Amino acid sequence: MAKRPVIETHIEAIIQETPRVSTFRLKLPKESDFFFKAGQFVMASIPDFINERDRPVRRAYSISSSPLDLERNYLELTITRVGEGGYFSNRIHSSKEGDLVQIEGPYGNAFTLKEENPSPHLFIGAGSGIAPLRAMIRTLLGEVSPPKINVIYGFRKTEDFIFEQEFLTYKESNAGFSMTVIHSRPEPGWNGLSGRVPDVLPTLLPRYKGEVTYICGHPEMVSGTVSYLKSAGYPEESVHKEQW
Numbered sequence: 001m002a003k004r005p006v007i008e009t010h011i012e013a014i015i016q017e018t019p020r021v022s023t024f025r026l027k028l029p030k031e032s033d034f035f036f037k038a039g040q041f042v043m044a045s046i047p048d049f050i051n052e053r054d055r056p057v058r059r060a061y062s063i064s065s066s067p068l069d070l071e072r073n074y075l076e077l078t079i080t081r082v083g084e085g086g087y088f089s090n091r092i093h094s095s096k097e098g099d100l101v102q103i104e105g106p107y108g109n110a111f112t113l114k115e116e117n118p119s120p121h122l123f124i125g126a127g128s129g130i131a132p133l134r135a136m137i138r139t140l141l142g143e144v145s146p147p148k149i150n151v152i153y154g155f156r157k158t159e160d161f162i163f164e165q166e167f168l169t170y171k172e173s174n175a176g177f178s179m180t181v182i183h184s185r186p187e188p189g190w191n192g193l194s195g196r197v198p199d200v201l202p203t204l205l206p207r208y209k210g211e212v213t214y215i216c217g218h219p220e221m222v223s224g225t226v227s228y229l230k231s232a233g234y235p236e237e238s239v240h241k242e243q244w
């Protein structure tokens with residue numbers, strides 16, 4: 001991938017989404033002409049956070065805000081604090097407002113939203129895989145006539161629902177927006193769907209209905225979802241995926 005310039009941002013706000021996930025709102029410098037397409041990612045690093053070879057520790061993060069948010073000169077990264085051993089994610093979770101974060105990018109041209117497409121849009125995500133999907137959804141809802149949007153989102157349990165309030169607002173204010181959540185580790189009292197995302201899909205998506213589909217999550221979820229969609233008649237070219 002062709003190298004992009006490194007931009008110095010500072011953390012404007014840290015929004016705790018769930019016990020393990022926070023969104024880091026990064027303020028761009030005033031003169032920045034940074035631009036990206038919904039779905040792309042940046043390489044993030046923190047000044048002075050270097051590895052044993054004296055190189056900056058860098059990790060890829062999808063941009064979870066919309067390009068429309070650049071009007072207010074910021075972008076957002078939504079990062080899970082990986083348990084023991086999560087080198088960069090633990091470091092950034094111990095940051096505070098005002099701290100510097102360098103970003104390099106944007107990267108990734110394969111998993112980007114094709115705008116102004118009137119086809120119904122289907123988004124299938126798991127865990128922090130909702131990050132680039134949220135960027136796409138925010139972008140679509142900013143269009144004059146947004147297409148129909150259906151979101152299927154899998155996460156462990158109630159407390160792990162990233163962007164819950166925002167999605168509830170979309171549901172209440174957009175007749176064409178629908179969302180189904182699936183808990184992989186349901187707690188007593190949960191009456192909704194539970195299990196692995198690909199296992200639940202046959203009841204939700206029995207057959208292809210002309211949707212353009214974007215999937216993001218861990219590799220097992222993505223491959224299981226892609227192979228189910230194929231069996232349900234979704235043409236390969238209508239299905240876009242990202243995984244980590």
Ligand SMILES: Cc1cc2nc3c(=O)[nH]c(=O)nc-3n(C[C@H](O)[C@H](O)[C@H](O)COP(=O)(O)OP(=O)(O)OC[C@H]3O[C@@H](n4cnc5c(N)ncnc54)[C@H](O)[C@@H]3O)c2cc1C
Nearest residue numbers: 059060061062078079080084085086087088089128131244
């Ligand atoms: C295109 C792309 C987009 C991404 N977008 C996002 C995003 O939006 N949000 C997000 O949260 N993540 C995203 N990621 C993942 C992210 O890049 C990092 O991989 C993630 O944050 C973990 O980095 P880390 O430094 O905290 O963990 P690392 O230190 O890299 O460790 C990763 C895993 O390996 C284990 N591990 C580390 N060292 C060892 C060891 N010696 N022995 C055994 N196990 C070990 C850790 O416990 C951990 O589970 C994305 C990845 C890609 C490729």
